[in-house]
Amino acid sequence: MQELMSYLPEFANALLVTLGVSLAAAVIGLTLGFALNAARIAIPGFALIYSLYVWLIRGTPFLAQLAVIYFGLPVIGLRLEAVEASILSLALYSGAYFAELFRSAWASVPHGQVEAARVHGISGVRVFWHVQAPQAMAFALPLLGNQVILTIKESAVTSIITVPELTMTAGRIVSTTFSYVMPYALLVLSYWLLTSSVAAIARALGQRMTRHLRG
Amino acid sequence: MSTLPLLELRDVGKSYGANRVLRGFNLSVQPGEIVSLIGPSGSGKTTALRCMNFLERYDEGEVWIDGQLLGYSGTGRREADRDSEAKVDEVRNPLSMVFQQFNLWPHMSVRENVMAPLVLGKKMPKAQARTLADQALSRVGLSAKADAYPARLSGGQQQRVGIARALAVKPRLMLLDEPTSALDPELVEEVLQVIRSLADDGMTMVMVTHEMSFAAQISDRVVFMEAGQIVESGAPGPLFNAPKTERLQQFLKPWFNRSLTPRAQVTS
Amino acid sequence: MMNDFSSRMALYWPALIQGALTTLWLCAIGMLLGFVLGVLIHLLANGRSRAGVAFTRVYVSFFRGTPMLAQLLLLFYLPSALGLDIPPMVAAAVALALNTAAYQSQILSSGFAAIAKGQMEAASVFALGKYNTLVHIQLPQVLRLTSPALISELIDVIKVSAVVSVISITDLMRVSQQLVSQTYRPLEVYLVAGLFYLLLTSVLSVLGGLLERRWQERS
Numbered sequence A: 001m002q003e004l005m006s007y008l009p010e011f012a013n014a015l016l017v018t019l020g021v022s023l024a025a026a027v028i029g030l031t032l033g034f035a036l037n038a039a040r041i042a043i044p045g046f047a048l049i050y051s052l053y054v055w056l057i058r059g060t061p062f063l064a065q066l067a068v069i070y071f072g073l074p075v076i077g078l079r080l081e082a083v084e085a086s087i088l089s090l091a092l093y094s095g096a097y098f099a100e101l102f103r104s105a106w107a108s109v110p111h112g113q114v115e116a117a118r119v120h121g122i123s124g125v126r127v128f129w130h131v132q133a134p135q136a137m138a139f140a141l142p143l144l145g146n147q148v149i150l151t152i153k154e155s156a157v158t159s160i161i162t163v164p165e166l167t168m169t170a171g172r173i174v175s176t177t178f179s180y181v182m183p184y185a186l187l188v189l190s191y192w193l194l195t196s197s198v199a200a201i202a203r204a205l206g207q208r209m210t211r212h213l214r215g
Numbered sequence B: 001m002s003t004l005p006l007l008e009l010r011d012v013g014k015s016y017g018a019n020r021v022l023r024g025f026n027l028s029v030q031p032g033e034i035v036s037l038i039g040p041s042g043s044g045k046t047t048a049l050r051c052m053n054f055l056e057r058y059d060e061g062e063v064w065i066d067g068q069l070l071g072y073s074g075t076g077r078r079e080a081d082r083d084s085e086a087k088v089d090e091v092r093n094p095l096s097m098v099f100q101q102f103n104l105w106p107h108m109s110v111r112e113n114v115m116a117p118l119v120l121g122k123k124m125p126k127a128q129a130r131t132l133a134d135q136a137l138s139r140v141g142l143s144a145k146a147d148a149y150p151a152r153l154s155g156g157q158q159q160r161v162g163i164a165r166a167l168a169v170k171p172r173l174m175l176l177d178e179p180t181s182a183l184d185p186e187l188v189e190e191v192l193q194v195i196r197s198l199a200d201d202g203m204t205m206v207m208v209t210h211e212m213s214f215a216a217q218i219s220d221r222v223v224f225m226e227a228g229q230i231v232e233s234g235a236p237g238p239l240f241n242a243p244k245t246e247r248l249q250q251f252l253k254p255w256f257n258r259s260l261t262p263r264a265q266v267t268s
Numbered sequence C: 001m002m003n004d005f006s007s008r009m010a011l012y013w014p015a016l017i018q019g020a021l022t023t024l025w026l027c028a029i030g031m032l033l034g035f036v037l038g039v040l041i042h043l044l045a046n047g048r049s050r051a052g053v054a055f056t057r058v059y060v061s062f063f064r065g066t067p068m069l070a071q072l073l074l075l076f077y078l079p080s081a082l083g084l085d086i087p088p089m090v091a092a093a094v095a096l097a098l099n100t101a102a103y104q105s106q107i108l109s110s111g112f113a114a115i116a117k118g119q120m121e122a123a124s125v126f127a128l129g130k131y132n133t134l135v136h137i138q139l140p141q142v143l144r145l146t147s148p149a150l151i152s153e154l155i156d157v158i159k160v161s162a163v164v165s166v167i168s169i170t171d172l173m174r175v176s177q178q179l180v181s182q183t184y185r186p187l188e189v190y191l192v193a194g195l196f197y198l199l200l201t202s203v204l205s206v207l208g209g210l211l212e213r214r215w216q217e218r219s
Helices: A002-042 A046-058 A062-076 A082-108 A111-119 A124-161 A166-177 A181-209 B045-052 B085-091 B110-121 B126-139 B155-168 B185-200 B212-218 B236-241 B246-255 C002-045 C050-065 C068-081 C088-113 C117-125 C130-167 C172-183 C186-218
Strands: B007-016 B019-029 B034-038 B060-065 B095-098 B173-177 B204-208 B221-226 B229-234
Touching: A002 A046, A002 A082, A002 A124, A002 A166, A002 A181, A046 A082, A046 C186, A062 A082, A062 A124, A062 C130, A062 C172, A062 C186, A082 A124, A111 A124, A124 A166, A124 A181, A124 C068, A124 C130, A166 A181, A166 C068, A181 C050, A181 C068, B007 B045, B019 B045, B019 B060, B019 B204, B019 B229, B034 B045, B034 B212, B045 B173, B045 B204, B045 B221, B095 B155, B095 C117, B110 B126, B110 B155, B110 C130, B126 B155, B155 B185, B185 B204, B185 B212, B212 B236, B212 B246, B221 B236, B221 B246, B229 B236, B229 B246, B236 B246, C002 C050, C002 C088, C002 C130, C002 C172, C002 C186, C050 C088, C068 C088, C068 C130, C088 C130, C117 C130, C130 C172, C130 C186, C172 C186
Parallel strands: B034 B204, B034 B221, B095 B173, B173 B204
Antiparallel strands: B007 B019, B007 B060, B221 B229
């Protein structure tokens, strides 16, 4: 028990690092994904770049992408710290998934509404923000929440390049204290708690946002 | 005839929560008899039929098949008192069933559908099962379709496959749950003909149906139900031509002016 | 420059192929084991035992709510604490299987639900028995219905399998790490490894699309 107390502060720190890295990456990824989708809609020809990007990111493991950015980029002169590289690659990774979520959310708005707006002279930009966005975002919210959870889970991989997040810290404690059960049990419990909380928050947010739809 | 009844229901009842859909149902079926259950929707006739092979778990009374109690070993009638699957299968073995929605297995060919109860249910060797299946298929006139898949068949053909499947296991009693209700009108006759020929061969049957003239023609007895209870029952001639109760008279109104010739009067 | 690259590629190629085969082999075993487990979880979740239902909820929530890497480490190092020595391949296969089973159980459940109840009634009336009904009536149809989704899941398993490299299994990822330490060309090697993964997932993706279209046509 005393042992548990001794590494609890370290674990708490690691939890913050995990949260920090994941949320930073998620925020950047959300912005990136949103921008990618908007560009796909607004710029002719961009759809090809969009598809290529999504295909590359979604067709390869995150670990491989992280390796390219952390180990590979220095070759062309871009050397990043472990945490920086992690946030960058996690952001690029989640960005592709967020982009796809936004794409399907925008597609879920019946095209008839878009046509009706255009026929009445409402510009494309206005249609995007005032007709499509509100409905699409309501549709997307639970899925976006789920993707945030996936990002938190994926952040465990950054332990491999020694970011002092949860998985790396658990491994460190195991190798210094030689006790396996408690640290790894704590590890999985921490993630489970994190992801369950995010899921609950996303659910509650979703309920609140769609309150107007339920009588 | 005072032989032991093949199927006997004594005071059988069934409730869904507070809703009593069947009560005080009594029926005794001798080998070779054909009994039709008729009545409006919600009268409990389908529930009664499904209690006969424990597709519905009856919670009052007793169902006896060939002298064995179905579904329970003692007097308790709760969910926890029910017999094991194996025991239920054993007791209802002499029965087979034809379904309103045919319930064929779509990923199997016609022949495989008919063979499955024999191979998988009765653990029969495939070669033997195949012979029986082919016999049953020829009995219903579908030998040519043995290798086809159900999706390619018309409704009438699918139901005939269902009948072949129910026949191949050599049942002592067949339950038919509105066998023609899901069919387009022009396909009904082909199925009725098959059922009639089975009746002529002496198959014991209990049938729920809306085909009044057919019921009149082939039944030995007709049972009219309403609101979960038997209202009137008897031989088709007197029952259809001179209904005793007000409710049966009301029910038969649409068929009133048609001639409903009972089986006994058809001499061929 | 080009010549140099092609001679290096000649070095990379056999090692990467070997690594890719290990990855595929491992993922196939994990997927198959996970399928059997997934069916069992579905049966438990829809069974009569309340403890069973509760267990499946916890199981699915746990394996979907925690990272694959953490599950792998737990499964690999925990037995050591109990004195058992588990070969890395076994730990990896089991970890992948337990993980994918949680996802497959959800996929398969929707397949099971799509089978008309009447077919089950007929199976019951003709005394096929629970086992025969599952194997001969339900599973053939469930597989047909869910194969596109299962292919998607296999793609995910392949991507997630990259983490087994941390317990020294010479999968595609580990092989590329070894090549990097031999050649000091991380950008090149990792990009080529990425392309290998891309090829694997893309072929499967196309296969999944074909299966999906075939299913659409059938129904």
